[in-house]
Amino acid sequence: MPQKTMRDAINEALHQEMAADERVFVIGEDVAGGNGSDGTVGCAGGVFGVTAGLYDKFGPLRCVDTPISESAIVGAAAGAALSGMRPVAEIMFADFIGVCMDQIFNQMAKFRYMFGGKSRCPAVIRFASGAGFSAAAQHSQSMYQIMTAVPGLKVVVPSNAYDAKGLLLTAIRDDDPVLFFEPKALYQEACEVPDEPYTIPFGEAAMPREGDDVTVVAFGQMVGRAAAAIDGLEDQGITCDLIDPRTTSPLDADTILESVKATGRLVVVDESPPRCGLTADIAAMAADRAFHSLKAPIKQVCAPHTPVPFSPELEAAYVPSVQKIQAAILEVMR
Numbered sequence: 001m002p003q004k005t006m007r008d009a010i011n012e013a014l015h016q017e018m019a020a021d022e023r024v025f026v027i028g029e030d031v032a033g034g035n036g037s038d039g040t041v042g043c044a045g046g047v048f049g050v051t052a053g054l055y056d057k058f059g060p061l062r063c064v065d066t067p068i069s070e071s072a073i074v075g076a077a078a079g080a081a082l083s084g085m086r087p088v089a090e091i092m093f094a095d096f097i098g099v100c101m102d103q104i105f106n107q108m109a110k111f112r113y114m115f116g117g118k119s120r121c122p123a124v125i126r127f128a129s130g131a132g133f134s135a136a137a138q139h140s141q142s143m144y145q146i147m148t149a150v151p152g153l154k155v156v157v158p159s160n161a162y163d164a165k166g167l168l169l170t171a172i173r174d175d176d177p178v179l180f181f182e183p184k185a186l187y188q189e190a191c192e193v194p195d196e197p198y199t200i201p202f203g204e205a206a207m208p209r210e211g212d213d214v215t216v217v218a219f220g221q222m223v224g225r226a227a228a229a230i231d232g233l234e235d236q237g238i239t240c241d242l243i244d245p246r247t248t249s250p251l252d253a254d255t256i257l258e259s260v261k262a263t264g265r266l267v268v269v270d271e272s273p274p275r276c277g278l279t280a281d282i283a284a285m286a287a288d289r290a291f292h293s294l295k296a297p298i299k300q301v302c303a304p305h306t307p308v309p310f311s312p313e314l315e316a317a318y319v320p321s322v323q324k325i326q327a328a329i330l331e332v333m334r
Helices: 008-022 054-058 072-084 096-108 161-173 221-233 253-263 277-289 312-318 324-334
Strands: 004-006 024-028 062-063 084-093 124-129 154-156 178-183 190-193 208-210 214-217 240-244 248-249 266-269 297-301
Touching: 004 161, 008 024, 008 054, 008 084, 008 161, 008 178, 024 072, 054 214, 054 297, 072 096, 084 161, 096 124, 124 248, 154 161, 161 178, 161 190, 190 312, 214 221, 214 253, 214 324, 221 240, 221 266, 221 324, 240 253, 240 324, 253 277, 266 277, 266 324, 277 297, 297 324
Parallel strands: 024 062, 024 084, 084 124, 124 178, 154 178, 214 240, 214 266, 266 297
Antiparallel strands: 004 190, 154 248, 208 240
16 A cells, blocks of 8 residues: 555545545635745645645636635635535635634534525635644644534544545535644655545544553644654553544544543543643543543643744643653553
């Protein structure tokens, strides 16, 4: 099976679904543009190169370059979805979600409910998400924890190239609005990805590691760090379940709770700040529904409640490290 980066896997998913369904089109700022190149239309494919080649293959009506207006991009996608199209909108950085927040949480998320189920909004919005590039406080946030709180939206956070392709194909075919958060620190990370199309169901977690002592739940780029932390503790006789939810809404609560009931210990890892976040949400769920199985207090490993620093040294201290995850696992074992 060929090795592909997350960037290439997402690009392949877009090519395959646009070829299979003429209703699918991409829209966004610089999705066909020439950022960092000679300026020829279609030569770059977005600021991260994820949409490269789409313009040349499908043309300007299905690879729509827009002005710098996130509200216009998402508003156009919402209207197109209501009209029977399947748009895939790109917002360069997840941080810019505030500019189009009304279109997302007050319009797209509410259409099906307010129209009594008579309308559908099969739109996908892709975001480059998270820290790791020293891109400072306005270009390094995750934001999926905020959007998970909005009813009517489906929220996806892949942690590897294989999941990214399968989850994106599921998202494009879904009849509800899907927010697709791509950890930009993982764009160059590669793994085995099939050439043919495949889908991964929403609401079904993956378990990259299995063990008896601790349940570790991690999201996005934290999955890899959690795996490294768990592998580093094997020589101490500690084994862990590592759960990657893949989608935060819907959330595979059953898999998490079953594991917690078996291990009796829970560590939740996320690069988002702790207040009203996913670590707190999952910790509360476990305390509410698996309290009598717990052998130790639940540990949350996350970023501090502060904006993401620009300094590489401070950003490295801000994002949870392998060492911090290991320390949390050892603490619940004690």
